[in-house]
Amino acid sequence: MKHKQYQEWLQLYLYDELSEDEKKLLVQHLNTCDKCRAELEQLQSFHKILMSYQPSQISEKLLQKARNDLQVKIYEYSKRKNIWRYIADAMNYLLTPKVQVAIGGVVVGILIGYFVFRFQGEKIFGLKQTSTSVMEAGESRLTNIRFLERNAQTGDVEFSFDAVVPMHVRGNVDDENIQKVLARIAVSEENIGTRLRAVGMLGMKSEEVYKGKPELENEIKLALITVLLHDENLGVRREALNALKQYLPDTSVVRAFLTIIRNEKNVSLKIAAINAINISELKNQPLGREIIELLKQKAQSDENNYVKIKAITTLQEIEQ
Structure with a gap:
C-alpha cells in the first residue's frame, strides 16, 4: 500500500473511523515508519489542545443587559x-x-x-x-x-x-397527528436545532405505527428523504439518514442513498450511506446491480481515497 494512503488514515484513526483491518495495517506501518509516527503525535497534540479549549464566560453584566432588553420587548409587545x-x-x-x-x-x-x-x-x-x-x-x-x-x-x-x-x-411519537406535525417541522422549520429534534423523533417510532396506514408512511418517508437531500445542515441530514434506515430496502429510500453516494461532498455522510445499504438483499435485482455499478465507479474515480477504499472493500464483501 502506498505511503500516502497511511498518511490519510492518520486523521481517520484519531476519530475511530477506520475498520479493524485498516487499524491493524496502520499500526503495523507506524511501527516501522518514523515520519508517520511523528505526524500522528502532532495530530494527537493538536487534538488535545482543541479538546481542552474552554469558551469564554459571559459576564453577569452582559446577561443582565440581555434580560433588560427582553423585558422592554415584552412590554412593547403587550402594549400593541x-x-x-x-x-x-x-x-x-x-x-x-x-x-x-x-x-x-x-x-x-x-x-x-x-x-x-x-x-x-x-x-x-x-x-x-x-x-x-x-x-x-x-x-x-x-x-x-x-x-x-x-x-x-x-x-x-x-x-x-x-x-x-x-x-x-401533546401525544405519543407514534400518534398520526404527532408524526405529521414533526414531518412539517423537519421540512419547513427555520431553526436548525428544532429541525434536528423533529427528525430524531421521527426516527424513534415503533415498527407498528404505520400498520394499515400506507399514506402516512409515504408522507413521513418523503419528508425524511426531502430533508436528507436538501437540508442545508449536515447534522440534520445525517439524522435523516439514520431515521431512513428503518425503511430499507424500500426502493425510494435506496435511491435517495444512491444520490448521496453519487453526489455528496461530505465523506462521512457518503460512507454512512454505503454502510446502510445491505447490498446482498438486492444483489440479484436491477437496483442491486445499479448499486454495484455505482460502487465500481466510486472505487475507480471518487475524489476521496477513503471512499475509494470503502467501495472496494464493499465490493469484495459482496463477491465472497
Whole structure:
C-alpha cells in the first residue's frame, strides 16, 4: 500500500473511523515508519489542545443587559393594539358610520364561525384529534389585513387577512397527528436545532405505527428523504439518514442513498450511506446491480481515497 494512503488514515484513526483491518495495517506501518509516527503525535497534540479549549464566560453584566432588553420587548409587545382595535381603527378610517355597523356584524360572524368551526370541529389544520394526542388552540391573531373593495351605497365590503393561531400539542411519537406535525417541522422549520429534534423523533417510532396506514408512511418517508437531500445542515441530514434506515430496502429510500453516494461532498455522510445499504438483499435485482455499478465507479474515480477504499472493500464483501 502506498505511503500516502497511511498518511490519510492518520486523521481517520484519531476519530475511530477506520475498520479493524485498516487499524491493524496502520499500526503495523507506524511501527516501522518514523515520519508517520511523528505526524500522528502532532495530530494527537493538536487534538488535545482543541479538546481542552474552554469558551469564554459571559459576564453577569452582559446577561443582565440581555434580560433588560427582553423585558422592554415584552412590554412593547403587550402594549400593541389587539386585533379588534386594529379592525375598528381601519373601519373608522375607510368606512362610513352606516357601513361600519354592517361590517362589524360581518367581522363578528366571520370570527365566531372561525373559532366555532375551526377549533371545535373534528380537524385542526388537517389533523384529527385522537385519544392519544391532544391539540389546544391559543388565541388567534389577525395580521396583514387588506381592504379590497367597498360600496358605500349597498354596504358591501371585501377584505382579507391572515389568521395566526398558536397550537399546543401533546401525544405519543407514534400518534398520526404527532408524526405529521414533526414531518412539517423537519421540512419547513427555520431553526436548525428544532429541525434536528423533529427528525430524531421521527426516527424513534415503533415498527407498528404505520400498520394499515400506507399514506402516512409515504408522507413521513418523503419528508425524511426531502430533508436528507436538501437540508442545508449536515447534522440534520445525517439524522435523516439514520431515521431512513428503518425503511430499507424500500426502493425510494435506496435511491435517495444512491444520490448521496453519487453526489455528496461530505465523506462521512457518503460512507454512512454505503454502510446502510445491505447490498446482498438486492444483489440479484436491477437496483442491486445499479448499486454495484455505482460502487465500481466510486472505487475507480471518487475524489476521496477513503471512499475509494470503502467501495472496494464493499465490493469484495459482496463477491465472497
